Amino acid sequence: MPRYLDPAEAKAKMIGKSVWPISVWPGSGKRWLSVCMDCGSFVTPTYRNVMQPGRGGCNPCARRKAAQTRRMPHEEAVKVMRGAGVEPLEMFPGVDVPWRCRCLSALCPGLWMGDPADIRPRLSDARASRISACKYCARSAVRPERAAQGMIENGVEPLEDYASAWSSWPCVCLRCGADDITPTYANVVLGGQGGCKHCGGRLRVSDQQAVSEMRAAGADPLEAYPGVNERWRCRCLAADCPGPADRIIYPRLGWVRRGAQACKWCAGVVIDPLAARDVMISQAGLVPQEPYPGVRERWKCRCMNCQSIVHPTLGSVNSRGTGCSECAEYGFQRGNPGLLYLVTHQRLNAAKIGICNLNTRRIERHEGRGWQLHATLAFPLGGTAELLEKQVLAEWRAQGWRPVLDSGKPYDGWTETVPLDEEITPQTLWQGILDLHELVAAGGPREALLSDDGAE
Structure with missing residues (x-):
């Protein structure tokens, strides 16, 4: 009991x-x-x-x-956050709890007038981050003051506080003064689009005004006005239009407002294949070796002077008068002594390979843009340097090393760049170039880089 x-x-x-x-x-x-x-x-x-x-x-x-x-020690958690680019300002609150920190980058987009950004990343987010635990450095957020500045630089001044990248933002146009526009930050700043529908020509106008604008551009409408960005059936008014006999075209009023020519035939954007062949032969001295691909596409041709195979575009021949790159007295000359070089950029944390002929200012121009010369390799013929450059770039891309952009935007020669880190250093890159040079000299990958007819 x-x-x-x-x-x-x-x-x-x-x-x-x-x-x-x-x-x-x-x-x-x-x-x-x-x-x-x-x-x-x-x-x-x-x-x-x-x-x-x-x-x-x-x-x-x-x-x-x-x-x-089971909790991670404070010192270990701080080490993880510092590795993700932020410095904690308070004791460790927990893995999935927002932690008040400051960004360690001196170029943090969250800085404004000396005022650091208020960031509160989680330790779990810092572990998964690839760029930085700072939301501004990771480009997942923008500081409101910087967002407003970006809108003003693109011609529109916000009338309200910043909400989000894709939210409609009431603004006033700094060009025409219109105050009934509501663009988004993503379209204006990130997408590079115009912020004012009046200045951008996207606003629908009366049918009478649309017809008047199209006729002023040299096209006579044959049907009712469909809309500013819709194709509009018209007839070209130019008496010497190189297009078809009926001269029927389908321009958009929005394109015409932005400076485009209404008739694609008069603009040279579209051309008869036989006429394109005559242009290449008469103006550039090049005989096409394949059917006409398009005005902006590379066209395989044989030079009537040096018999080299080149690939110009009809657009470059029409606009700049270019022809055979082998016969030209400008640009890189494959038959003259050449130089292969490797340069590095500290801010971009990138390396770049390039070629040039001797006694040119190519490398000096790179140095003027912040690049520093690492090493050079001379060749009796520039064509050999060009061959090695192609093989190096192919090897870089095979390793999965992508080109480096500047703040997300391309620049001159960005496709020949590679990012640097603890393993990819200028020294290792240059040693790899020297190894490939020995392989090319021994006749290894050379044949793979030759064209079908044996011309480099």
Whole structure:
């Protein structure tokens, strides 16, 4: 027969375990309404469970103590955050709790007028980040002041505070003064689009005004006005239009407003294949070796002077008067002595390979843009340097090393760049170039870079 337990004695023992019973004694195996003396929570433990060795009466406190034993030390958490580019400003709150920090980058886009950005990344986010735990350096957020400055630089001044990249933002146009425009930050600053529908020609006008604008551009509409960005069936008004006999064209009013020529035939964008062939032969001295691909596509031709195979575009021949690159007296000359060089850029943390002829200012121009010369390799013929450059770039891309952009935008020669890190250093890159040079000299990958007819 179980021993009789005095309720007062049981209550005293419960209080000794930091739980204060507030109801009558129910028995040792039944739940007893109590208050935790540590956290103040209402709990319902049983006397029998509380009295077991190592047990307590409050489940929330027990879970909290267990979490503390599994918690990452503060010093280790700080090391992880610093590795992600941020410095904690308070004690470690937990893996999935926002942690007040400051960005360690001196070029952080979150800085404004000397005022650092308020960032609160989580440790879990810092572990998964590839660029930085700072939302501004990772380009996942923009500081409101910097967003407003970007809009003003693109011709529109915001009238309200910044909300988000894709939210409509009431603005006033700094060019025409219109105040009924609501562009988005993503379209204007990130997408490079115009912010004013009036200045951009996107606003629909009356049919009479649209017809007047199209006729002024040299096209006579043959149907009702369909819309500013819709194709509009018209007839070219130019008497010497090189297009078809009916001179039917389909321009867009929006394109015409932005400076495009209404007739694609008069603009030279579209040309008859036979006429294109005559242009290449008469103006550039090049005989096409394949059907006409298009005005902006590279066209395989043979030079009538040096018999070299070249690939100009009809557009470059028409606009710039270019012809055979082998016969030209400008640009890189494959038959003259050449130089292969490797340059590095500290801010971009990138390396770039390039070629040039001797006694040119090609490298000096790179140095004027922030690049530093690492090493050069001279060749009796520039064509050999060009061959090695192609093989090096093919090897870089095969390794998965992508070109480096400047703030997300391309620049002159960016396709010949590669990012630098602890493993990809200028020294290792140059040694790889020297190794490929020996391979090319031995006749290794050379044949793969030759055209079908054997010309480099």
